[in-house]
Amino acid sequence: MAHLRVSDVVRRYGSVTALDGMSFAVEEGEFYCILGPSSAGKTTTLRAIAGLEPLESGSIEFAGRDMTRAPVQGRGMAMIFQTFALYPHMTVAKNFAYPLERDGVGRAEIEQRVGEVAELLRVTHTLNRKPDTLSGGEQQRVAIGRALVRRPKLLLLDEPLTNLDAKLRHDTRAEFKRLHRELGMTMLYATPDQLEALTMGQRVAVIRDGRVVQIETPRHLYERPLNTYVAGLVGAPAMNLLRGRVAAGNGGAMLDLGFAGIDLAHGDTGLTPGEPVVVGIRPHDIRLGADTGRGRVLEAQVHLREPLGDVTVVDLRLGDAAAKMVVREEVGVGLVEGSGIEVTIDPADLHVFHAETGTRLG
Template structure:
């Protein structure tokens, strides 16, 4: 394994940031670390790269224990949310900085800068100050400075947070291209499930300082181990509703028979994409209180049985649906899941 964490604990005074973190990142993988704000993502990356020392547990890099290995000897590079560029230096000097610190000869530095600038498409910006660049160009410089020392693992701490939506889309594609072309192992921390599921080969879900699930995007979306994971993976967020289980099929679930919980303490998880218009055979009807037309689909919030659920509807009739309409919906798939820690209250649940 390129990175392996075993039972990592880290506290800052009375605040317990990490509470037994375990996961592995094999060679060449794009691994996403997904979790909400303050879940422990940044602390995990800082422990891996050596900026923080764990209170307990083992950090292994490339098959060897690395708890006491200095930062410079770990073979890692990290890209921060803030880019952390030197504003008084031009792009060339920002890229050269880690090489000069490492004593690399000047002719080799020039060669490496030209190579990485061409890969990232910033060769025409080498003489510009970083303050003269767009957000996307600054991000490319930050990537270049991290990659130029040829690290074995690249750590990325919410690198797209400060970019606008269009640039985030473009940079997701850019990161996957770089991963594919360079074959470098990447560990990417993000609170954005879309980034995690579209970019990650595998995802580790972190919440409250613990890894609560690991798997491929398809596994975590289609078969989450509990309701908390279902909440964190998927967009729009999953609908969680209490129920009285009358059977194991989706057809046995109706809003008219909802109770507080299932007999085994489970909840019913219904993805918004698994609710469809069904005038002939509905499971329930509800009043539309919000409609968000997104081109080929209509994301509607429906009030039924004193609670709200969201549905992603497609087709001509769906696009005509508007606020105030009463619509019939059928559940095509439902998951019965244990609640898990950190699940929002289910009583009169509102969409997040």
């Protein structure tokens, strides 16, 4: 049985539906990510689980108990807020102690546990300071510490890295993984950043308009996105999505992309000839150079180069369609903007989606 089960949760603000039948289940000890763009319902989902939002319908079960109508206090959960939400009028030590005091923990034990958590998060030197005198990274760690000090059974994290600079984000990602491994706590992590979801999550729920689109491990999410929405959200640079049409080819289906046709290697794909489709190909799967043994060779034009240091993102023109390709930096240096090149695409790397619904085909 799942540790946390969110079933058909609906939450409306006036005429706006924030959660529209949100359902998913988290196992005990899992690092579970909710991925979606802003206003997809990530924060509302976490707040609903915490009991901070009343529900129109649906239910929330946690640790074998129905929590749908339970008060916020005493759900055994803790949350790290996007704004950190430290108590500004209290010192760091008081911030840590506050949840313990409310739980009626004794003075001596409070002191010991505050010391422990400060050490775990390396903020011992800040204990007597007020939050507004701390750096962003320190504030973040204090927020984590205050959430951990009660040893909650579930930790909710609402875009906790959004307010940090790039370097700190990277360090804190590693910090979260370390804490998860050391404490073995169930963590539910909401983020708009696919990189965070893929690097940290054991499973990822991709949401859209208050509803789950796909739940998968990061690997599967990347390899078999269920529709064009997930395909566009997961992976960077985003998957190239090209308009095309199914045609009959040699012994199987062929994809007509307008500027070229690609035979699909696998025999019967269930594709109907004549059907309009969207063809997806990841920038990493477009290979520079002609290699007929590996797939279909296409003529392309180098439009723009974006050197990123280790790799270069190349903006290609394939006929009148645009696509991005990623090559190693030393290769990218040799490409001249405006020149023609040859690229190879392996048909097995193609993702085919329905042109209108965006759903994966085959």
